[in-house]
Amino acid sequence: MKYNAKGDKDPARELYRIYEYDEGLCFPDMKFRCGSLDNYVKTGLLTKEELEEIWKENDLMK
Amino acid sequence: MERERFNEMTENLKKLYNTGALGTYDANGVHKDVYLFAHCSATMELADELIKMGIIPVAILDNNPDKYGMDYKSIPVCNPINAVNGAKSGRDAIILIVSRFYEQMVSQMRKLGFKGRIEKIIDYNTYAEYSLSPDTLIRKSERLKLGMERLKKIKSEYPGYFVIFCPFPALGDVYLCMSYLMPYLNVVGREQISVNGTFRYKCLVCVVGNAQKQIVDLFGYAEVLKMNQKEMDEAIQAVIYKDDSECYIAHQDRPYVVQLHRALYKKCIPLETIYKCGVFGLSTDTEPVKPVGWENFDYKSYQNNFDKEVKNDSKMEIGSNKQEILEKSAIIAPYAKSVVSLPESLWIDMVGDLKAEGYQLFTNVSGDEKPLPDTKPISPTIAQMKSLVEQIGLFIGIRSGMCDVIKTANCKKIALYPDYYYCDTKWKAVDMYAINEFENIVVKDNDTWEEVKKKIKDI
Numbered sequence: 001m002k003y004n005a006k007g008d009k010d011p012a013r014e015l016y017r018i019y020e021y022d023e024g025l026c027f028p029d030m031k032f033r034c035g036s037l038d039n040y041v042k043t044g045l046l047t048k049e050e051l052e053e054i055w056k057e058n059d060l061m062k
Numbered sequence: 063m064e065r066e067r068f069n070e071m072t073e074n075l076k077k078l079y080n081t082g083a084l085g086t087y088d089a090n091g092v093h094k095d096v097y098l099f100a101h102c103s104a105t106m107e108l109a110d111e112l113i114k115m116g117i118i119p120v121a122i123l124d125n126n127p128d129k130y131g132m133d134y135k136s137i138p139v140c141n142p143i144n145a146v147n148g149a150k151s152g153r154d155a156i157i158l159i160v161s162r163f164y165e166q167m168v169s170q171m172r173k174l175g176f177k178g179r180i181e182k183i184i185d186y187n188t189y190a191e192y193s194l195s196p197d198t199l200i201r202k203s204e205r206l207k208l209g210m211e212r213l214k215k216i217k218s219e220y221p222g223y224f225v226i227f228c229p230f231p232a233l234g235d236v237y238l239c240m241s242y243l244m245p246y247l248n249v250v251g252r253e254q255i256s257v258n259g260t261f262r263y264k265c266l267v268c269v270v271g272n273a274q275k276q277i278v279d280l281f282g283y284a285e286v287l288k289m290n291q292k293e294m295d296e297a298i299q300a301v302i303y304k305d306d307s308e309c310y311i312a313h314q315d316r317p318y319v320v321q322l323h324r325a326l327y328k329k330c331i332p333l334e335t336i337y338k339c340g341v342f343g344l345s346t347d348t349e350p351v352k353p354v355g356w357e358n359f360d361y362k363s364y365q366n367n368f369d370k371e372v373k374n375d376s377k378m379e380i381g382s383n384k385q386e387i388l389e390k391s392a393i394i395a396p397y398a399k400s401v402v403s404l405p406e407s408l409w410i411d412m413v414g415d416l417k418a419e420g421y422q423l424f425t426n427v428s429g430d431e432k433p434l435p436d437t438k439p440i441s442p443t444i445a446q447m448k449s450l451v452e453q454i455g456l457f458i459g460i461r462s463g464m465c466d467v468i469k470t471a472n473c474k475k476i477a478l479y480p481d482y483y484y485c486d487t488k489w490k491a492v493d494m495y496a497i498n499e500f501e502n503i504v505v506k507d508n509d510t511w512e513e514v515k516k517k518i519k520d521i
Contacts, residue, residue: 015199016302017302017303018199018203018206018299018303019198019202019299033301033302033305033306033307033309033310033311034310034311034312034313034316034317034320034341035312035313035314035320035322035336035340035341035342035343036320036321036322036340036343037321037322037324037325039339039340039341039342039343040322040325040331040339040340042343043343043344043345043346044346045325045329045331045335045346046325046328046329050328053328054324054325054327054328057327
């Protein structure tokens with residue numbers, strides 16, 4: 001069974017894909033067909049360091 | 063707040079009240095402590111409703127320390143630990159939540175040691191359900207299946223089209239999406255086709271709501287498909303699941319993995335820039351596309367119809383200058399779906415004052431909205447709004463999506479901003495929503511019309 005875009009077996013990601021079950025988690029490495037915080041870096045609104053701080057400060061990498 | 067959500071909120075409040083969970087007194091005659099979680103516009107609307115019911119919340123709990131010491135209608139904003147401490151001191155407490163982060167908030171409060179009742183007043187997350195039960199998984203998988211079928215149907219009806227989803231029925235969001243979708247389509251090299259001699263992109267924009275459909279039509283460069291919220295949620299989940307490269311979810315906050323709001327903890331990025339740069343990844347100097355499908359508003363015909371209605375309803379009154387050209391008139395827009403409302407007294411005082419100055423006044427209404435007393439109701443289509451406000455000459459409205467729609471109109475335009483914070487950030491509504499083409503006026507909690515008027519130039 002395919003669990004995520006990369007084919008990794010990751011039930012949390014599969015649940016997210018089925019019904020946005022995330023329990024506060026986020027998957028910064030998963031790209032969806034929508035906007036992204038990376039776009040702010042691309043357009044110069046945020047620096048790479050600021051983006052990394054956002055992920056870290058908001059505990060989004062767990 | 064959208065009308066449907068507002069109704070859900072008031073209905074649930076009433077139910078809760080009737081069970082005795084609110085507004086009751088304990089054995090010692092001490093009023094139950096009601097806390098609200100999250101200092102945001104939805105919570106302020108909840109506070110307004112509670113105050114109407116005679117219940118004054120003890121505090122608004124929030125995790126942003128920058129907000130501590132602030133208040134809304136004298137309700138202080140404070141650290142969530144206050145609710146725990148209050149309960150520990152023997153107070154009977156309840157926490158009410160109108161946020162999509164309900165589950166996380168409950169989890170936080172339980173970890174802090176709050177043992178009292180916590181109530182979800184609006185169920186924002188019908189799509190994102192926080193349960194791992196087999197039943198939930200089955201239901202959600204079924205829902206996803208429906209979404210897949212819907213997406214397949216859309217693609218068979220619009221073969222080869224790039225499909226854009228605007229997830230919620232918010233005028234301003236759809237307007238901003240359409241303002242920057244065309245440059246985005248150019249950047250990603252989407253195909254253009256000729257339809258009846260008019261150039262259009264091979265692009266379908268899916269929206270919820272009639273007015274939102276009219277916005278897409280107003281821009282005139284893409285096809286549009288209206289669906290209901292359930293269908294929209296299903297289809298979006300299918301896009302997330304399939305990672306479909308021929309689809310794009312054009313919203314600042316959906317799917318939630320987008321996390322664009324997190325940048326607001328670092329700096330203020332106005333909503334328009336969020337769409338331009340965050341949603342579409344366009345450079346900061348990208349110019350917005352302007353709508354082209356405007357239609358003329360036939361004031362004479364409106365007046366004739368209005369006069370006929372007045373003849374049939376002797377209770378209604380209109381000014382003696384009804385046949386005059388609109389030399390001194392104003393259209394007032396007091397209603398908005400997703401922002402905190404302004405006190406009715408402010409609008410009534412505004413009407414009284416402008417009437418005294420000889421203004422002929424109109425209230426922009428839709429659906430079951432009522433005109434302000436002593437004003438005429440007027441309900442133009444989206445495409446007629448620009449023509450109407452240009453004929454009238456003065457627009458005064460609460461900052462809503464309608465302000466986006468008329469931003470290119472050539473007349474005096476005033477947007478009023480209730481003094482609230484954008485979500486859980488330290489930025490005010492005016493920081494996020496100000497429009498260059500408008501005079502942007504902040505209305506403080508206790509501001510009278512006289513005080514607001516002093517802030518406006520030449521009125």
